[in-house]
């Protein structure tokens with residue numbers, strides 16, 4: 001069967017800071033190809049809609065699978081599915097990914113038959129089975145599969161992350177993937193899942209709070225195969241188990257792999273495993289993303305981060321002493337006023353780290369989706385990208401965006417002011433000499449992407465598809481089992497094999 005897999009367009013955030021390879025889709029592609037199908041992959045973070053339609057005409061796939069990790073991409077994927085069915089009525093259309101897993105039925109209803117089925121949970125095991133089952137039509141009997149007719153049993157977790165490796169050869173124009181100065185940059189996955197349970201996050205609910213690890217040999221072999229000099233480690237929280245991090249490191253040394261790395265982790269994990277992070281610094285770890293989320297005790301408790309402000313600040317000192325560049329995220333609440341923004345700006349200017357602000361956004365699949373008592377001000381999927389306010393703002397909306405954009409601009413200037421630009425210019429020159437233009441282009445894009453008028457105007461667009469609102473504010477929070485995509489039983493079984 002000819003199968004085309006598609007990643008939708010980039011969101012605001014990634015238009016300037018990064019563009020990363022669609023690892024989940026590459027893994028699904030590997031599984032489908034291993035089952036004997038002829039697979040192609042197209043990434044609309046790089047290509048455009050006309051390229052997709054040309055591909056449909058030239059390849060004439062029997063099945064098209066869309067990756068839908070981000071809620072903000074829902075309308076785009078529905079429209080593309082409708083257009084796909086119009087052009088190729090016999091083509092089987094399916095979707096999968098993080099957001100598709102939490103609102104599968106809702107998306108199928110919007111698409112009114114243009115999407116044949118949605119996959120909840122991991123895609124590697126089920127995608128080939130779906131293709132096999134198309135002729136029989138009994139798709140809703142498969143685990144994790146949802147159609148307009150019904151829903152299959154709970155999806156099963158992969159017992160081993162070693163089984164499938166990303167089909168990187170299928171992604172085209174790989175030089176377009178980058179993160180900051182790590183240009184070009186590939187992505188790798190060492191672990192899957194997160195054992196914490198923050199209220200605003202759906203990473204843990206997706207995987208039933210499980211945590212699985214790839215074997216160190218497979219991880220290092222995979223790194224050795226990657227041609228790019230840089231790698232972004234996509235793990236939700238990197239190096240929770242230090243022995244795993246050390247073991248991967250030893251395999252990297254054995255193979256004499258030299259790359260620069262970017263990872264995301266928690267402050268308490270860094271504090272606990274300082275030796276490991278120092279070791280990885282020697283291996284090439286250059287950047288680290290730490291989700292601080294809030295500066296005060298009360299905010300951290302509200303997010304259930306299970307960490308104190310002093311641990312957070314201590315972790316920043318540790319990272320500084322190790323010489324690892326840190327990017328921090330702070331969640332801006334729509335209830336913030338001028339004073340609060342100004343306080344956060346002041347703090348951000350006082351620390352050497354790169355500080356990002358994202359707007360607090362309840363997502364389906366999170367606890368806050370059920371407990372957030374403020375009513376959503378919009379049901380437009382496209383605004384759920386953590387750069388728009390979807391809850392009532394205390395200040396008038398436009399004022400809120402003025403403060404947000406002003407803060408983001410101040411924080412960006414801190415790192416790309418005259419002195420910093422002088423430093424960046426030698427990096428930029430080096431990259432340009434190698435034909436890498438992603439980082440250099442990003443230096444000029446800020447004003448067009450982060451812009452009060454643009455963000456405000458986005459609220460005035462007509463929304464063709466309205467989200468199903470949360471089930472009504474609850475005083476009691478949902479049980480974890482109500483939130484999970486992968487059932488805890490399956491998660492436990494998979495962990496025993498990890």
Ligand code: B12
Nearest residue numbers: 011014020024065067070071096097098122123202203234
């Ligand atoms: C790495 C990552 C990124 C990277 C890379 C994104 C990329 N190009 O793929 C970067 C840093 C760019 C990023 C940015 C953002 N991210 Co992000 N990201 C993640 C993270 C940590 C891991 C994703 C990943 O690569 N996992 C590993 C791969 C193997 O898994 P996967 O992609 O989920 O794919 C599997 C399944 O989903 C499924 N599947 C996927 N596609 C398909 C397709 C088909 C047809 C099928 C059958 C199955 C299938 O099968 C795959 C294999 O099992 C997730 C959290 C998480 N654990 O999922 C958040 C997450 C997806 N991100 C999130 C958000 C909010 C964002 C941002 C909007 C904001 C931000 N500051 O983080 C931006 C915008 C991104 C954009 N598109 O422009 C939210 C999504 C919320 C939502 N419901 O929309 C998540 C869930 C984090 C969270 N805390 O809640 N992100």
Ligand code: SF4
Nearest residue numbers: 194196198201203236
């Ligand atoms: S925010 Fe980070 S630590 Fe908290 S549940 Fe999500 S991935 Fe885990």
